[in-house]
Amino acid sequence: MLDSETWSLSFSIVVFSFATILIVGFGSWLAKLADHLADRTGLGEALMGALFLGAATSLPEITTTTTAAITDHADLAISTALGGIAAQTVFLSLADMTYKRANLEHAAASMANIMQGLLAIALLTTTILAFGTSHIHWFGIHPATPFMIGAYLYGLHLVYKTQAYPMWKPQKTSETKTDVPDPSIEGPSSLLWLWALLLFVCLIVGIAGWLIAKSGIAIATHTGLSETIIGVVLVSISTSFPELVTALAAVRHGALTLAVGGILGGNAFDTLLVAWSDLVYQSGTIYEAISHQQVFLMALTILMTVILIMGLVRREKSGIGNIGFESFLILVLYVGAIVYLFAFEQSL
Numbered sequence: 001m002l003d004s005e006t007w008s009l010s011f012s013i014v015v016f017s018f019a020t021i022l023i024v025g026f027g028s029w030l031a032k033l034a035d036h037l038a039d040r041t042g043l044g045e046a047l048m049g050a051l052f053l054g055a056a057t058s059l060p061e062i063t064t065t066t067t068a069a070i071t072d073h074a075d076l077a078i079s080t081a082l083g084g085i086a087a088q089t090v091f092l093s094l095a096d097m098t099y100k101r102a103n104l105e106h107a108a109a110s111m112a113n114i115m116q117g118l119l120a121i122a123l124l125t126t127t128i129l130a131f132g133t134s135h136i137h138w139f140g141i142h143p144a145t146p147f148m149i150g151a152y153l154y155g156l157h158l159v160y161k162t163q164a165y166p167m168w169k170p171q172k173t174s175e176t177k178t179d180v181p182d183p184s185i186e187g188p189s190s191l192l193w194l195w196a197l198l199l200f201v202c203l204i205v206g207i208a209g210w211l212i213a214k215s216g217i218a219i220a221t222h223t224g225l226s227e228t229i230i231g232v233v234l235v236s237i238s239t240s241f242p243e244l245v246t247a248l249a250a251v252r253h254g255a256l257t258l259a260v261g262g263i264l265g266g267n268a269f270d271t272l273l274v275a276w277s278d279l280v281y282q283s284g285t286i287y288e289a290i291s292h293q294q295v296f297l298m299a300l301t302i303l304m305t306v307i308l309i310m311g312l313v314r315r316e317k318s319g320i321g322n323i324g325f326e327s328f329l330i331l332v333l334y335v336g337a338i339v340y341l342f343a344f345e346q347s348l
Contacts, residue, residue, distance in 0.1 A: 079231025
Protein backbone atom coordinates (compact mmCIF):
# COMPACT_ATOMS: atom_id res chain seq x y z
CA MET A 1 0.00 0.00 0.00
CA LEU A 2 2.87 2.40 0.80
CA ASP A 3 4.56 1.60 -2.52
CA SER A 4 2.89 4.23 -4.73
CA GLU A 5 4.27 2.70 -7.92
CA THR A 6 1.69 -0.09 -7.51
CA TRP A 7 -1.20 2.38 -7.22
CA SER A 8 -3.67 2.69 -10.08
CA LEU A 9 -4.04 6.05 -11.84
CA SER A 10 -7.56 6.60 -10.47
CA PHE A 11 -6.48 5.82 -6.89
CA SER A 12 -3.46 8.11 -7.26
CA ILE A 13 -5.69 10.97 -8.42
CA VAL A 14 -8.05 10.42 -5.46
CA VAL A 15 -5.12 10.48 -3.01
CA PHE A 16 -3.64 13.55 -4.71
CA SER A 17 -6.99 15.38 -4.57
CA PHE A 18 -7.58 14.44 -0.92
CA ALA A 19 -4.11 15.63 0.08
CA THR A 20 -4.61 18.89 -1.81
CA ILE A 21 -7.89 19.51 0.06
CA LEU A 22 -6.09 18.90 3.36
CA ILE A 23 -3.39 21.39 2.41
CA VAL A 24 -5.92 24.05 1.41
CA GLY A 25 -8.15 23.49 4.45
CA PHE A 26 -5.52 23.43 7.16
CA GLY A 27 -3.25 25.88 5.36
CA SER A 28 -5.90 28.58 5.77
CA TRP A 29 -5.28 28.53 9.54
CA LEU A 30 -1.60 29.31 9.22
CA ALA A 31 -1.88 33.00 8.31
CA LYS A 32 -4.09 33.87 11.26
CA LEU A 33 -1.97 31.86 13.69
CA ALA A 34 1.24 33.41 12.35
CA ASP A 35 -0.23 36.92 12.57
CA HIS A 36 -1.23 36.42 16.21
CA LEU A 37 2.15 34.90 17.06
CA ALA A 38 3.94 37.80 15.35
CA ASP A 39 2.06 40.17 17.67
CA ARG A 40 2.40 38.11 20.86
CA THR A 41 6.11 37.31 20.45
CA GLY A 42 7.10 40.74 19.18
CA LEU A 43 8.86 39.27 16.15
CA GLY A 44 6.80 41.30 13.68
CA GLU A 45 5.10 40.12 10.52
CA ALA A 46 8.14 40.15 8.21
CA LEU A 47 10.34 38.13 10.56
CA MET A 48 7.50 35.75 11.47
CA GLY A 49 7.00 35.19 7.75
CA ALA A 50 10.70 34.39 7.34
CA LEU A 51 11.16 32.20 10.40
CA PHE A 52 7.92 30.28 10.83
CA LEU A 53 5.28 30.93 8.18
CA GLY A 54 7.74 30.34 5.33
CA ALA A 55 8.92 27.06 6.85
CA ALA A 56 5.45 25.94 7.97
CA THR A 57 3.84 26.47 4.56
CA SER A 58 6.82 24.70 2.97
CA LEU A 59 6.18 21.46 4.86
CA PRO A 60 4.44 19.82 1.86
CA GLU A 61 7.48 20.65 -0.30
CA ILE A 62 9.82 19.31 2.41
CA THR A 63 8.07 15.96 2.61
CA THR A 64 7.67 15.77 -1.17
CA THR A 65 11.30 16.53 -2.03
CA THR A 66 12.59 14.29 0.76
CA THR A 67 10.45 11.36 -0.38
CA ALA A 68 11.41 11.91 -4.03
CA ALA A 69 15.15 12.28 -3.32
CA ILE A 70 15.36 9.23 -1.04
CA THR A 71 13.62 7.09 -3.67
CA ASP A 72 16.03 8.34 -6.39
CA HIS A 73 13.45 10.53 -8.17
CA ALA A 74 15.88 13.45 -8.48
CA ASP A 75 13.94 15.25 -11.25
CA LEU A 76 10.78 15.31 -9.15
CA ALA A 77 12.62 16.53 -6.04
CA ILE A 78 14.37 19.39 -7.82
CA SER A 79 11.38 20.41 -9.96
CA THR A 80 9.07 20.48 -6.95
CA ALA A 81 11.41 22.79 -5.03
CA LEU A 82 12.07 25.15 -7.95
CA GLY A 83 8.53 25.02 -9.29
CA GLY A 84 7.21 25.84 -5.83
CA ILE A 85 9.28 29.04 -5.68
CA ALA A 86 7.92 30.17 -9.05
CA ALA A 87 4.33 29.26 -8.15
CA GLN A 88 4.50 31.01 -4.79
CA THR A 89 5.76 34.21 -6.40
CA VAL A 90 2.81 34.08 -8.78
CA PHE A 91 0.48 33.54 -5.81
CA LEU A 92 1.60 36.91 -4.48
CA SER A 93 0.39 38.42 -7.75
CA LEU A 94 -2.99 36.75 -7.18
CA ALA A 95 -3.08 38.16 -3.65
CA ASP A 96 -2.35 41.59 -5.16
CA MET A 97 -5.55 41.27 -7.20
CA THR A 98 -7.61 40.89 -4.01
CA TYR A 99 -6.28 44.06 -2.37
CA LYS A 100 -8.37 46.90 -3.75
CA ARG A 101 -6.86 49.99 -2.08
CA ALA A 102 -3.44 49.94 -3.74
CA ASN A 103 -0.81 47.66 -5.19
CA LEU A 104 0.44 45.17 -2.64
CA GLU A 105 4.04 46.08 -3.45
CA HIS A 106 3.29 49.65 -2.43
CA ALA A 107 1.26 48.97 0.71
CA ALA A 108 3.50 46.19 2.10
CA ALA A 109 6.91 47.76 1.42
CA SER A 110 9.40 46.54 4.01
CA MET A 111 13.20 46.43 4.04
CA ALA A 112 13.04 43.07 5.81
CA ASN A 113 10.99 41.64 2.95
CA ILE A 114 13.39 43.08 0.38
CA MET A 115 16.26 41.43 2.26
CA GLN A 116 14.40 38.08 2.13
CA GLY A 117 14.03 38.41 -1.63
CA LEU A 118 17.75 39.14 -2.02
CA LEU A 119 18.53 36.10 0.15
CA ALA A 120 16.44 33.89 -2.14
CA ILE A 121 18.30 35.25 -5.18
CA ALA A 122 21.68 34.56 -3.55
CA LEU A 123 20.73 30.96 -2.75
CA LEU A 124 19.29 30.31 -6.22
CA THR A 125 22.48 31.68 -7.78
CA THR A 126 24.52 29.37 -5.56
CA THR A 127 22.47 26.43 -6.86
CA ILE A 128 23.34 27.38 -10.44
CA LEU A 129 27.01 27.58 -9.47
CA ALA A 130 26.73 24.12 -7.90
CA PHE A 131 25.24 22.79 -11.16
CA GLY A 132 28.20 24.19 -13.06
CA THR A 133 30.66 22.51 -10.69
CA SER A 134 28.67 19.34 -9.97
CA HIS A 135 31.75 17.17 -10.56
CA ILE A 136 33.17 18.49 -7.29
CA HIS A 137 31.80 16.58 -4.32
CA TRP A 138 32.85 14.50 -1.35
CA PHE A 139 30.93 11.39 -0.34
CA GLY A 140 28.17 12.46 -2.71
CA ILE A 141 27.73 15.91 -1.13
CA HIS A 142 28.62 19.11 -2.99
CA PRO A 143 30.38 21.88 -0.98
CA ALA A 144 27.56 24.24 -1.98
CA THR A 145 25.16 22.29 0.25
CA PRO A 146 26.66 23.22 3.66
CA PHE A 147 27.42 26.70 2.30
CA MET A 148 23.75 27.27 1.43
CA ILE A 149 22.60 26.12 4.87
CA GLY A 150 25.04 28.50 6.56
CA ALA A 151 24.15 31.33 4.17
CA TYR A 152 20.44 30.87 4.89
CA LEU A 153 20.96 31.05 8.65
CA TYR A 154 23.15 34.14 8.31
CA GLY A 155 20.55 35.61 5.97
CA LEU A 156 17.87 35.23 8.65
CA HIS A 157 20.16 37.13 11.00
CA LEU A 158 20.41 39.92 8.43
CA VAL A 159 16.62 39.97 8.05
CA TYR A 160 16.27 40.40 11.81
CA LYS A 161 18.91 43.16 11.90
CA THR A 162 17.24 44.91 8.98
CA GLN A 163 13.89 44.88 10.77
CA ALA A 164 15.17 45.70 14.27
CA TYR A 165 17.75 48.31 13.27
CA PRO A 166 16.85 49.56 9.79
CA MET A 167 19.31 51.83 8.01
CA TRP A 168 16.74 52.48 5.29
CA LYS A 169 12.98 52.88 5.64
CA PRO A 170 10.22 53.03 3.00
CA GLN A 171 8.45 56.37 2.95
CA LYS A 172 5.09 56.14 4.68
CA THR A 173 2.13 57.10 2.51
CA SER A 174 -1.63 57.11 2.99
CA GLU A 175 -1.78 53.59 1.55
CA THR A 176 1.09 52.13 3.57
CA LYS A 177 -0.08 49.35 5.87
CA THR A 178 2.07 49.51 9.00
CA ASP A 179 2.72 46.35 11.01
CA VAL A 180 1.00 47.22 14.32
CA PRO A 181 0.60 44.52 17.02
CA ASP A 182 -2.96 43.37 17.73
CA PRO A 183 -3.59 43.37 21.50
CA SER A 184 -6.74 41.23 21.23
CA ILE A 185 -4.98 38.02 22.35
CA GLU A 186 -3.60 38.16 25.86
CA GLY A 187 -2.27 35.82 28.52
CA PRO A 188 0.40 33.12 28.50
CA SER A 189 -2.12 30.30 28.03
CA SER A 190 -3.28 31.92 24.81
CA LEU A 191 0.31 32.00 23.52
CA LEU A 192 0.83 28.34 24.43
CA TRP A 193 -2.42 27.42 22.70
CA LEU A 194 -1.35 29.28 19.56
CA TRP A 195 1.95 27.36 19.39
CA ALA A 196 0.13 24.07 19.94
CA LEU A 197 -2.32 24.83 17.14
CA LEU A 198 0.54 25.80 14.83
CA LEU A 199 2.33 22.49 15.48
CA PHE A 200 -0.90 20.53 14.89
CA VAL A 201 -1.59 22.28 11.58
CA CYS A 202 2.05 21.75 10.52
CA LEU A 203 1.70 18.00 11.22
CA ILE A 204 -1.41 17.67 9.06
CA VAL A 205 0.10 19.73 6.25
CA GLY A 206 3.30 17.64 6.40
CA ILE A 207 1.37 14.37 6.08
CA ALA A 208 -0.58 15.82 3.14
CA GLY A 209 2.72 16.74 1.48
CA TRP A 210 3.96 13.16 1.80
CA LEU A 211 0.75 11.93 0.13
CA ILE A 212 1.24 14.48 -2.65
CA ALA A 213 4.73 13.11 -3.30
CA LYS A 214 3.65 9.46 -3.40
CA SER A 215 0.65 10.10 -5.65
CA GLY A 216 2.66 12.47 -7.87
CA ILE A 217 5.21 9.75 -8.59
CA ALA A 218 2.42 7.32 -9.47
CA ILE A 219 0.69 9.84 -11.76
CA ALA A 220 3.99 10.47 -13.58
CA THR A 221 4.41 6.72 -14.08
CA HIS A 222 0.90 6.21 -15.48
CA THR A 223 0.67 9.31 -17.69
CA GLY A 224 4.15 9.10 -19.18
CA LEU A 225 4.82 12.77 -18.41
CA SER A 226 8.32 13.61 -17.23
CA GLU A 227 8.95 14.14 -13.53
CA THR A 228 10.02 17.69 -14.38
CA ILE A 229 6.57 18.53 -15.79
CA ILE A 230 4.79 16.69 -12.96
CA GLY A 231 6.95 18.46 -10.39
CA VAL A 232 6.64 21.97 -11.85
CA VAL A 233 3.00 21.95 -12.93
CA LEU A 234 1.18 19.48 -10.71
CA VAL A 235 3.08 18.74 -7.50
CA SER A 236 4.68 22.14 -6.90
CA ILE A 237 1.40 24.04 -7.36
CA SER A 238 -0.50 21.64 -5.08
CA THR A 239 2.15 21.65 -2.35
CA SER A 240 2.30 25.46 -2.61
CA PHE A 241 -1.41 25.90 -1.87
CA PRO A 242 -0.66 26.77 1.81
CA GLU A 243 1.28 29.81 0.57
CA LEU A 244 -1.65 30.88 -1.62
CA VAL A 245 -4.22 30.34 1.12
CA THR A 246 -2.15 32.08 3.80
CA ALA A 247 -1.29 35.00 1.50
CA LEU A 248 -4.95 35.57 0.64
CA ALA A 249 -5.97 35.18 4.29
CA ALA A 250 -3.23 37.58 5.43
CA VAL A 251 -4.36 40.21 2.91
CA ARG A 252 -7.97 39.73 4.01
CA HIS A 253 -6.96 40.27 7.66
CA GLY A 254 -4.89 43.34 6.75
CA ALA A 255 -1.54 41.66 7.51
CA LEU A 256 0.04 42.78 4.24
CA THR A 257 3.66 42.61 5.41
CA LEU A 258 3.01 39.06 6.59
CA ALA A 259 1.56 38.12 3.18
CA VAL A 260 4.66 39.30 1.34
CA GLY A 261 7.02 38.05 4.06
CA GLY A 262 5.43 34.61 4.06
CA ILE A 263 5.95 34.22 0.31
CA LEU A 264 9.48 35.61 0.18
CA GLY A 265 10.43 33.75 3.36
CA GLY A 266 9.03 30.54 1.90
CA ASN A 267 10.96 31.13 -1.33
CA ALA A 268 14.25 31.57 0.53
CA PHE A 269 13.51 28.47 2.61
CA ASP A 270 12.55 26.40 -0.43
CA THR A 271 15.94 26.99 -2.05
CA LEU A 272 17.33 24.93 0.83
CA LEU A 273 15.24 21.96 -0.31
CA VAL A 274 17.69 21.38 -3.16
CA ALA A 275 20.53 21.36 -0.61
CA TRP A 276 18.54 19.05 1.66
CA SER A 277 17.85 16.74 -1.28
CA ASP A 278 21.60 16.58 -1.86
CA LEU A 279 22.06 15.27 1.69
CA VAL A 280 19.49 12.46 1.36
CA TYR A 281 20.05 11.58 -2.33
CA GLN A 282 21.74 8.19 -2.58
CA SER A 283 23.16 8.27 -6.13
CA GLY A 284 25.87 10.91 -5.80
CA THR A 285 25.32 14.65 -5.62
CA ILE A 286 21.88 15.77 -6.74
CA TYR A 287 23.35 18.75 -8.63
CA GLU A 288 24.56 16.29 -11.27
CA ALA A 289 20.91 15.41 -11.94
CA ILE A 290 19.86 19.00 -12.63
CA SER A 291 18.62 19.36 -16.21
CA HIS A 292 18.74 22.37 -18.51
CA GLN A 293 14.98 22.78 -18.00
CA GLN A 294 15.59 23.16 -14.28
CA VAL A 295 18.36 25.71 -14.87
CA PHE A 296 15.75 27.57 -16.95
CA LEU A 297 13.43 27.43 -13.93
CA MET A 298 16.12 28.82 -11.63
CA ALA A 299 16.79 31.72 -14.01
CA LEU A 300 13.03 32.32 -14.24
CA THR A 301 12.56 32.44 -10.46
CA ILE A 302 15.52 34.81 -10.09
CA LEU A 303 13.99 37.13 -12.71
CA MET A 304 10.55 36.98 -11.07
CA THR A 305 12.05 37.74 -7.65
CA VAL A 306 14.03 40.68 -9.04
CA ILE A 307 10.85 42.09 -10.59
CA LEU A 308 9.02 41.71 -7.26
CA ILE A 309 11.82 43.48 -5.37
CA MET A 310 11.81 46.28 -7.95
CA GLY A 311 8.08 46.61 -7.30
CA LEU A 312 8.69 46.88 -3.54
CA VAL A 313 11.31 49.59 -4.16
CA ARG A 314 9.38 51.46 -6.87
CA ARG A 315 6.09 51.30 -4.90
CA GLU A 316 3.69 52.22 -7.69
CA LYS A 317 0.24 52.89 -6.22
CA SER A 318 -1.86 51.91 -9.22
CA GLY A 319 -1.40 49.46 -12.05
CA ILE A 320 -3.44 47.47 -14.55
CA GLY A 321 -6.91 47.19 -13.04
CA ASN A 322 -6.55 45.59 -9.59
CA ILE A 323 -3.02 44.34 -10.21
CA GLY A 324 0.32 46.13 -10.20
CA PHE A 325 2.53 46.17 -13.29
CA GLU A 326 5.17 44.01 -11.59
CA SER A 327 2.59 41.45 -10.50
CA PHE A 328 1.15 41.36 -14.02
CA LEU A 329 4.60 40.83 -15.53
CA ILE A 330 5.35 38.00 -13.07
CA LEU A 331 2.09 36.31 -14.05
CA VAL A 332 2.88 36.60 -17.78
CA LEU A 333 6.38 35.19 -17.30
CA TYR A 334 5.08 32.22 -15.35
CA VAL A 335 2.38 31.31 -17.86
CA GLY A 336 4.88 31.67 -20.70
CA ALA A 337 7.35 29.40 -18.89
CA ILE A 338 4.73 26.68 -18.38
CA VAL A 339 3.78 26.82 -22.06
CA TYR A 340 7.46 26.56 -23.02
CA LEU A 341 8.05 23.55 -20.75
CA PHE A 342 5.06 21.70 -22.22
CA ALA A 343 6.21 22.54 -25.75
CA PHE A 344 9.72 21.31 -24.93
CA GLU A 345 8.23 18.10 -23.51
CA GLN A 346 6.25 17.46 -26.71
CA SER A 347 9.33 18.04 -28.89
CA LEU A 348 11.29 15.22 -27.21
